[in-house]
Amino acid sequence: MKYKSQQVAYWFFALSMLLLALQIIYGFIMGFAHMGYDGLHNFIPFNTARAVHTNLLVVWLLSGFMGAAYYIIPEEAEQELVSVKLAYVQLVSLAVVGVVAIVGYHFNYWEGRKFLEIPRPLDYLVVVNVLLFLGLILATLFKGKKRTTTSLVLSMGLLFAALLYLPGMIWFDNQTMDSFFRWWVVHLWVEGVWELIMGGILAFLLIKITGVDREVIEKWLYVIVGLTFISGILGTGHHYYYIGTPRIWLMIGGVFSALEPLAFLGMALFAVAMYRKGEKKHPNKVALNWTLGTAIMSFVGAGLLGVAHTIPQVNLYTHGTLVTAMHGHLAFWGAYAMINLAIISYTLPNLTGRKLYDTGNGALAFWLSNIGMLGMTVAFGVAGVAQVYMERIMGVEFGIVQQEIQVHFAILIACATMFTAGICIYMYEFVKYGRPSEEAMLNS
Amino acid sequence: MLSKSQARFFFLGGTIVSFLIFLGLSWKSLSDDVPRQTNAQNLTPEVVRGKHLWESNNCMGCHTIFGEGAYYAPELTKVMERRGEAYVKLALTSKTPWSPRGRKMVAYGFSDAEAADLIAFLTWCGNVDLNGFPAKPKYQQLSTNQ
Known part of the structure; x- marks a missing residue:
């Protein structure tokens, strides 16, 4: 830690840990319900557990990404965070919005659209919260001495993630249109801009852990995020096979989804190659495990299992x-x-x-x-x-x-x-x- | 060997081109095909009220519609065709948890008017052209459980 303001990151990570613990509890509730043990039905029916489980996932991941940004951006830009106080305000408001949403789900207060269950009034608070976060990050970046590729990719991912939240807030009478734009948020997040965030964090970790030259790592970072977007944007089509949208998406979605594992394969090969190339062996073995692990497991989980399920003829069933x-x-x-x-x-x-x-x-x-x-x-x-x-x-x-x-x-x-x-x-x-x-x- | 500026060009160029194609295809789908495939002219006030009820009670938290939602309760796109209006109305208005084969649904106890709106919504959904989803089971005739 070179800058005092990086400490903010710790509290975002602590919030992440807390929410992850809760997420797991609600996962067990659903697992038991599937087995027929639904004793909590009157208090926590399945749809409540489900909304809590997935929303906690999103919030703890976002909290982690925000913590990562608060740690990485000052170090990369060589600049203290512009305001530590506002960063804490942002942390507390994120926790409050999250908790209110999750309590609301237990009282039938939600907007039942998969992954975007947060009710509309709270959506506006999310927007304010994210704007504050982005303001702090971008102001720090532009005030800083350096603008590295790693920090730009990370910030770009965070900025686009915020922008893409907006299409999910438009009301449509037509269920198909509703679903169409819901995927602009959900798919373009997880198979698009979140991969920029992931790529940015991964590049930062590899630079620190392997000691390979930044120029080399950042060059490959561009190639990987390029592959991500080329396959991922049109890969949105795999959500448009069977929801009332035209047949052209069967072809577009099928072809580009098949390319999606390439980006993840690229990421896995990249991480392993940099690790082998690196002369410096950082003593933090735990971090190294998780860094190589994420590159490999994302290829298996998101890449391979994803494509197995998005071949149109398979997906029909x-x-x-x-x-x-x-x-x-x-x-x-x-x-x-x-x-x-x-x-x-x-x-x-x-x-x-x-x-x-x-x-x-x-x-x-x-x-x-x-x-x-x-x-x-x-x-x-x-x-x-x-x-x-x-x-x-x-x-x-x-x-x-x-x-x-x-x-x-x-x-x-x-x-x-x-x-x-x-x-x-x-x-x-x-x-x-x-x-x-x-x-x-x-x-x- | 690839230079860093070439790599950046690949990233920015690839992203912009893909996004423009995506926007073009989306525009065409939404302005032309979707209204036709979904019979947008049939979106009556009842259907829209039904969609509101569908969302405000998070039906998607257990069921799927157009294959989207959770996997705890049956897919409902063709439920009107499969079960008929009387059965669906009974499940929606029941004051005790509807629990076929022991798996409980929340007892919403909807009014007759609300049930009618939800039925209108589900009927509209059942008539949307989904490119063949849900597929007819191949070996239905061998099954005795209908």
Whole structure:
């Protein structure tokens, strides 16, 4: 840590950890409900648990991205954050909006559009919050001495993510139009601008961890984010196969979705190649695990499992089944949860001054959570494929199929328990690091 | 070997070209094909009220419509065709949780007017041209569970 204001990042990461813990709890509620144990139905019906689970995911990832930006931008721009006080205002308001939304979901207060359930009045607060965040980041960047590619890509990702939130706030009478623009937010976030954010953070981590020349890393960063956008923007078409939009999207979506794994493959090869090329071996092994892990798991989860599910002829049967949940879990975990855990692992020793670089707990957290999540993905996949064959191909009634596949949710819960154990250890380490300190600045 | 400025050109050029194609295709779809495929002329006030109810109760949090939503409860695009109006109305107006095969739905207890709006919305959805979704099961005739 070179700049005092970077400490703000710690509190965003702490908020992330808290929300991740809650997200997992609601995940278990849904897993048990799928098995037939829905004792909480009167208080937390499935649609509440579902909205809370996915929205907490989005908010903790965003909080992590914001923390990452507050850490990375001052260091890259060689400039203290323009206002630490406003950054804390932004943190508190983010937490308040998130909590109000989530409490509201328990009282039927929402706008039931998948992933965008936050009710309209709170949407405006989200906009104000994000504008404040962007103002702070961009002002720091432009006041700073340097504007590196890494910081520009990261800031561009954050700026576009904010802009793309807006199409999701327009009301349409027509369900098809509604869905069409909802994907401008959801798809263009996760398969577009969030990958810029991920790429920016990954480049920063690789520069720090491997010691490879910045020019080389940033050159490949451009190539990868270029591939991301070329495949991802038109890849939006895979959401437009079967929602009342014309057939041209079957072709456009099919072709460009097939290209999407290339961007992720590029990212994985890039990370591994830079690691091998690097002469400097940074002692922070935990951060290194997560950094290489995110590059590889995002290729598997988002890239490979994504394309398997977006071939139009396959998607005709898998669309709207548990197969989507299979892809969704490993994609979000590999690409966005892991990049957050990577940057947190890298920054914690620098923020707190405690150098827990290569602990057994750190490795255990990594392996337990990853193996657990892979097991969950397989359980969802088996349940999903069984559902597709029974319900969509054989024509067996939905409820009967759900009873048949209940057993896979027992496996899911077992694997989720392993995953949770890994996350608990990660959080234990997080707490053990203690708070950010002034000494940490002197040490670096 | 590729230089950094060439890489930047690839990124910016590729992004701009892709985005322009995307905007063009979107414009064509929304101005021409979508109104036709969705029978936009049939979006009556009842259908729109039904959509409001659909969203304000987060039906998508359990069900899917056009294959989008959650996977806890049945896909509803063709529910009117599959179950008929009487069954759907019963599920919507029930004061106790509707629970076919033990899986509970929230007991919304909608009024007759609200149920009629939701039925209008679901009927409209059922008539949208979805390029063949949901596909007819291949081996339906072998199944005895309908």
